[in-house]
Amino acid sequence: MNEFEAIDRMAALLPERPDDVLVSIGDDCAVFRIGEERWVAAADMLVSGRHFLPAADPEDVGYKAVAVNVSDAAAMGARPRFVLTSAAAPNSETALACFRGVAAACREFGVYPLGGDTTGSDALVVDVAILGVLDGEPVLRSGARAGDLIAVTGELGASEAGLLALTEGIGGFERLKERHRRPEPRLEAGLVAARSGAGAMIDLSDGLASDLRHICRASGVGATVHLERLPLADDTRKLASLLRREPEQLAATGGEDFELLVTGSEAALKRIERASGIPVTPIGEVTVGDDVAFLLNGERIEGLSGWDHFET
Amino acid sequence: MNEFEAIDRMAALLPERPDDVLVSIGDDCAVFRIGEERWVAAADMLVSGRHFLPAADPEDVGYKAVAVNVSDAAAMGARPRFVLTSAAAPNSETALACFRGVAAACREFGVYPLGGDTTGSDALVVDVAILGVLDGEPVLRSGARAGDLIAVTGELGASEAGLLALTEGIGGFERLKERHRRPEPRLEAGLVAARSGAGAMIDLSDGLASDLRHICRASGVGATVHLERLPLADDTRKLASLLRREPEQLAATGGEDFELLVTGSEAALKRIERASGIPVTPIGEVTVGDDVAFLLNGERIEGLSGWDHFET
Numbered sequence: 001m002n003e004f005e006a007i008d009r010m011a012a013l014l015p016e017r018p019d020d021v022l023v024s025i026g027d028d029c030a031v032f033r034i035g036e037e038r039w040v041a042a043a044d045m046l047v048s049g050r051h052f053l054p055a056a057d058p059e060d061v062g063y064k065a066v067a068v069n070v071s072d073a074a075a076m077g078a079r080p081r082f083v084l085t086s087a088a089a090p091n092s093e094t095a096l097a098c099f100r101g102v103a104a105a106c107r108e109f110g111v112y113p114l115g116g117d118t119t120g121s122d123a124l125v126v127d128v129a130i131l132g133v134l135d136g137e138p139v140l141r142s143g144a145r146a147g148d149l150i151a152v153t154g155e156l157g158a159s160e161a162g163l164l165a166l167t168e169g170i171g172g173f174e175r176l177k178e179r180h181r182r183p184e185p186r187l188e189a190g191l192v193a194a195r196s197g198a199g200a201m202i203d204l205s206d207g208l209a210s211d212l213r214h215i216c217r218a219s220g221v222g223a224t225v226h227l228e229r230l231p232l233a234d235d236t237r238k239l240a241s242l243l244r245r246e247p248e249q250l251a252a253t254g255g256e257d258f259e260l261l262v263t264g265s266e267a268a269l270k271r272i273e274r275a276s277g278i279p280v281t282p283i284g285e286v287t288v289g290d291d292v293a294f295l296l297n298g299e300r301i302e303g304l305s306g307w308d309h310f311e312t
Numbered sequence: 313m314n315e316f317e318a319i320d321r322m323a324a325l326l327p328e329r330p331d332d333v334l335v336s337i338g339d340d341c342a343v344f345r346i347g348e349e350r351w352v353a354a355a356d357m358l359v360s361g362r363h364f365l366p367a368a369d370p371e372d373v374g375y376k377a378v379a380v381n382v383s384d385a386a387a388m389g390a391r392p393r394f395v396l397t398s399a400a401a402p403n404s405e406t407a408l409a410c411f412r413g414v415a416a417a418c419r420e421f422g423v424y425p426l427g428g429d430t431t432g433s434d435a436l437v438v439d440v441a442i443l444g445v446l447d448g449e450p451v452l453r454s455g456a457r458a459g460d461l462i463a464v465t466g467e468l469g470a471s472e473a474g475l476l477a478l479t480e481g482i483g484g485f486e487r488l489k490e491r492h493r494r495p496e497p498r499l500e501a502g503l504v505a506a507r508s509g510a511g512a513m514i515d516l517s518d519g520l521a522s523d524l525r526h527i528c529r530a531s532g533v534g535a536t537v538h539l540e541r542l543p544l545a546d547d548t549r550k551l552a553s554l555l556r557r558e559p560e561q562l563a564a565t566g567g568e569d570f571e572l573l574v575t576g577s578e579a580a581l582k583r584i585e586r587a588s589g590i591p592v593t594p595i596g597e598v599t600v601g602d603d604v605a606f607l608l609n610g611e612r613i614e615g616l617s618g619w620d621h622f623e624t
Binding site for chain 2: 001002005006007009010013014015017018021024025029030032034035036037039041042043044045047050051081082084085086087088092093095096099100103106107112113114115116117118119120121122123125127129131
């Protein structure tokens with residue numbers, strides 16, 4: 001049983017959905033109604049040795065734990081408001097350092113930490129739950145329609161390249177390492193996308209190859225991606241070349257970009273780019289059917305996949 | 313630096329409190345306003361080998377992780393509505409079993425699981441964040457006044473006795489073991505207390521000796537507890553006697569009772585007992601000053617304390 005089968009089996013155990021829950025498990029966030037307002041909620045857990053290197057600075061880990069949740073809220077088109085942060089740490093100094101990063105990220109993203117828990121453990125584990133508020137309609141994974149363009153914000157592969165530089169002990173590449181340590185969720189682009197006619201949206205946490213499949217499955221569509229169109233920075237290409245890795249494949253499978261994948265018309269994508277000031281790069285098209293094809297210069301590349309958290 | 317010093321230092325790092333946050337870190341839950349409604353939020357993390365035995369059934373662990381959060385909402389006088397549950401587990405089967413317990417607890421307490429995260433780790437770690445809604449005023453830790461009575465719901469020491477029976481490999485005592493594995497949060501009693509004039513309230517998670525001190529510190533008062541008045545069940549006494557432990561001290565320091573400690577007038581305590589159908593036993597008085605005294609048959613007992621999650 002892999003991670004996604006486990007999640008499907010969990011979904012089958014859910015109690016009956018209350019009327020005030022509008023979107024349940026299966027999107028970047030759940031959506032629920034409180035009075036006249038619509039709120040989103042999600043949680044993400046980071047585990048030492050799985051989501052970050054055991055030697056990582058706990059302050060970076062705390063920062064990242066908040067940033068990845070802000071990214072989930074952004075992917076719904078919501079404004080994040082509150083977090084609850086729990087940390088299990090080998091000692092109270094580590095827990096405090098981690099919270100210092102949490103607090104820094106909260107200031108950065110305009111989020112307030114309502115509370116949480118602190119406890120002992122052998123290795124650092126941080127879980128953050130986030131609450132955000134919607135101005136308009138949420139942008140769901142299920143909104144992709146055949147004929148839409150597929151685009152991504154910013155750049156792909158930088159975080160994976162940074163992680164490889166760290167694990168392979170390669171000097172330099174500080175910008176890439178920082179992208180891995182302190183990702184930059186696309187908060188404003190998400191808000192803009194929601195009011196600019198985005199069809200579907202997801203944040204790229206497990207890697208494009210995985211996350212695009214979530215969009216296709218939820219929307220009942222297929223997709224064609226032209227890998228040579230992926231936006232890669234020069235330092236990402238240089239690092240890939242050093243490690244003799246094909247840069248576009250690295251970018252399509254690498255996790256933790258925390259960019260947004262958006263579907264929509266060419267006009268909608270242009271509006272998002274203009275209003276957010278973040279590059280929005282078309283990389284493919286939504287198709288009829290359920291085939292998800294990755295082409296590199298017209299040639300199909302098989303076997304691309306992102307993370308499975310229970311694979312070892 | 314112990315757990316509570318670490319929490320104080322974390323509180324100093326908080327960003328400025330937004331206007332819609334009414335109660336911040338330092339109570340059982342935070343309180344915040346959404347439109348006309350007031351909501352509470354909290355999170356509790358359970359770690360293998362710290363909060364439960366490594367051999368514990370993951371389904372029990374999932375159940376308990378929800379129950380202890382329901383207890384936090386109850387201690388504010390709130391009705392729990394939603395949880396977000398994250399689990400790091402050695403394999404997807406363990407994660408699924410854990411979620412089976414989460415789902416069972418959600419049904420039991422009328423809570424809906426909005427989402428969460430599932431990931432890999434060496435040992436099981438579960439974090440639950442809870443959201444609840446208030447009908448009236450929240451009952452805070454800071455509401456104890458000199459002259460009030462101190463009372464507890466239900467019984468004390470049963471969970472600690474059950475844990476000892478499990479760790480010492482003592483047969484029988486199934487009721488106590490079940491109290492440890494699947495605690496029963498005092499949801500109705502908490503709701504009743506909020507509308508029956510309770511002064512202060514906290515749920516007993518770290519043990520009476522610790523948790524009463526939280527109330528005293530937050531309220532700027534002292535307390536006298538008469539240990540011989542603690543409500544102990546016969547099987548708890550019997551287990552304590554088997555292990556040559558003083559039963560009242562076991563009950564005053566043992567964690568995870570998830571009973572409510574309430575302060576108020578005699579009349580208020582009687583109303584809570586009547587309306588909830590749960591025994592509410594006066595065990596002492598709130599006093600002027602800051603001395604927290606535990607007396608056993610009139611003789612002062614020093615050195616009683618509950619859990620510190622970073623003590624080893």
